[in-house]
Amino acid sequence: MDYDKAIEIAENIYWVGVSEKEAFFRTNSYLIKGENESVLIDPGSIPQFDIVSKKVLSLVPKEQVKYVIASHQDPDVCSGIVPFKQNGFKFKTIAHSRVSALLLFYDKNLDLYNIDEHNFELTYDNGKKLKFVFTPYFHSPGAFVTYEPNSKVLFTSDIFGAFQKDWALFADHNYVEAMKSFNELYAPSKEIVNFSVKKFRELDVNTIAPQHGSVIKKDLIETMYHALETMDAGMFLENAEINVLKMEVMDEIPVNILSDIFKIVKERSETVIGKERAEEILKETVPEGTQLTYDLLKKFIENVKNENSLAIAVMKVPLVNYIMDNSTKLKGKVPGLVKEIIYM
Numbered sequence: 001m002d003y004d005k006a007i008e009i010a011e012n013i014y015w016v017g018v019s020e021k022e023a024f025f026r027t028n029s030y031l032i033k034g035e036n037e038s039v040l041i042d043p044g045s046i047p048q049f050d051i052v053s054k055k056v057l058s059l060v061p062k063e064q065v066k067y068v069i070a071s072h073q074d075p076d077v078c079s080g081i082v083p084f085k086q087n088g089f090k091f092k093t094i095a096h097s098r099v100s101a102l103l104l105f106y107d108k109n110l111d112l113y114n115i116d117e118h119n120f121e122l123t124y125d126n127g128k129k130l131k132f133v134f135t136p137y138f139h140s141p142g143a144f145v146t147y148e149p150n151s152k153v154l155f156t157s158d159i160f161g162a163f164q165k166d167w168a169l170f171a172d173h174n175y176v177e178a179m180k181s182f183n184e185l186y187a188p189s190k191e192i193v194n195f196s197v198k199k200f201r202e203l204d205v206n207t208i209a210p211q212h213g214s215v216i217k218k219d220l221i222e223t224m225y226h227a228l229e230t231m232d233a234g235m236f237l238e239n240a241e242i243n244v245l246k247m248e249v250m251d252e253i254p255v256n257i258l259s260d261i262f263k264i265v266k267e268r269s270e271t272v273i274g275k276e277r278a279e280e281i282l283k284e285t286v287p288e289g290t291q292l293t294y295d296l297l298k299k300f301i302e303n304v305k306n307e308n309s310l311a312i313a314v315m316k317v318p319l320v321n322y323i324m325d326n327s328t329k330l331k332g333k334v335p336g337l338v339k340e341i342i343y344m
């Protein structure tokens with residue numbers, strides 16, 4: 001697959017995003033190509049303008065881009081509206097009014113179309129429709145997703161996004177862990193997540209197209225819905241951390257617990273540093289045949305952290321969950337190392 005070009009993900013719907021080889025966090029933009037009017041979804045950031053616009057212009061002339069959707073106000077999602085305008089694109093910016101209020105700080109003369117003032121719909125290109133679904137606080141107060149009913153594509157912006165060093169445009173089963181590693185940190189709470197997923201379940205969806213990570217095809221959608229519905233997120237982590245920090249420390253960790261923790265740490269590291277690099281660091285830190293010890297595990301974590309400091313953040317939820325689930329085995333104590341990770 002040539003990621004330097006626009007790629008069709010459904011009929012007349014194209015990925016026009018950015019794929020940097022070295023990144024662990026990439027951004028996706030999409031173009032719905034109409035006959036006369038096209039819609040650009042989440043145009044990306046200012047520094048990415050050249051890449052996204054080149055792909056858009058390989059599909060349609062600039063006069064055809066009549067609408068740009070800003071699913072929320074984050075700079076990675078839509079600061080690119082500024083260079084798009086500066087380069088002669090003339091479009092309406094589609095957003096929720098809670099988002100629009102902030103978009104005006106990018107450009108106070110934006111031609112805005114507020115979905116909440118238009119029955120959460122857009123009619124474009126001689127009668128085609130887009131439906132907008134409000135997903136408040138996931139993760140922005142005005143966040144929404146876009147449903148294209150013809151190809152049944154759901155453009156979900158940050159929802160279903162991922163930290164994913166080993167990226168491919170289309171998701172496979174490994175995507176669950178990558179998706180959780182991002183959404184656990186950005187979703188405010190389980191309640192907020194489930195409010196939105198319930199709305200997605202009411203739609204007939206063939207493809208999920210998020211703003212980070214990979215495109216999810218039909219066969220994996222149920223797995224991804226379930227992963228989000230059962231995932232602990234946001235405030236859970238903050239509260240659980242406080243509880244774990246109050247627990248008494250266990251000095252000696254039983255070998256089986258040590259190896260479980262090691263497994264969690266390694267699996268999560270892979271999402272932000274990649275499987276290959278995680279395995280290299282593992283070999284350097286714990287040479288084959290060496291007995292796993294507390295100190296080696298600690299060294300492994302530090303080496304991973306040196307590679308990407310976010311590795312610590314993405315380890316926390318599964319580690320905290322593990323401690324809670326095994327509290328009887330651990331006699332209500334927390335291994336010192338886990339406590340240290342939480343403080344990191």
Ligand SMILES: [Fe+2]
Nearest residue numbers: 072074139158
């Ligand atoms: Fe965001």
Ligand SMILES: [Fe+2]
Nearest residue numbers: 076077158211
């Ligand atoms: Fe984002």
